[in-house]
Amino acid sequence: MHFGDSIFIFLLALVLFGPKRLPEIGRQIGKLLAEFRRASNEFKMQIDEELRAMEQQERQKQLDAAAAKSQTEAAAQLPAETTVAAPETAATPSIMPPKTGEPVSAEWPYNKNLPVEEIDPGYQAAEAKENEAARAAVNGTGAEITESEQAPIHHG
Known part of the structure; x- marks a missing residue:
């Protein structure tokens, strides 16, 4: 609609209805x-909301189907018979990895021979103060370390 058309409609309305109305x-x-x-x-918001709800339902169906598929695949990979030892006869529980069948090691997984300074630079000083306080307590010398003198110990 052009500007001239708008003026014509306004003038026509002015003539038909008058300046008061x-x-x-x-x-x-x-x-x-x-x-x-x-x-x-x-209406647009309601349509968008319905579309989002339908998309979410479809995604949930896909996730459920994928979960059911992975469960059936996992069930197919399990051996037919699994034996569980009675708690009285089992000396130590061992966890078997799924592929190798070897028992998991119960040893400490980290290197115990790491130098202490690599863990925390203030660790040795704090450990020395603790050892000194423990010796003083055992010997009965009464030299105790106050809480403000203790350095925090960070176990990594």
């Missing part, structure tokens, strides 16, 4: 347009 009619038209926009936006 034209502002009232303009307000009513504005209210109707605002209500139409609001209803249109609500």
Whole structure:
């Protein structure tokens, strides 16, 4: 619509309705347009919400199907018979890795021979203070370390 067309419609409305009723009619038209926009936006939001819910349901179905498939594959890989020792006869429990069948080592997995300074630079000083306090307590000399003198010990 061009500017000239808008002027023509305005002049026609002015002649038909008069100068007193034209502002009232303009307000009513504005209210109707605002209500139409609001209803249109609500409808769009409702459609978008329904689409999101459907997509989420579809994703959930896919996840459920994938989980069921992985469970059936895992069940197919399990041996037919598994024997579990009674708690009284089992000396120490051992966890078997799924592929090798070898027992898991119960030893400490970290290198115990690491130099202490690599762990924490203040560790040796704190350990020396603790040892000194322990010797003093055992010997009965009464030399105790106050809490403010103790360095925090970080076990890595």
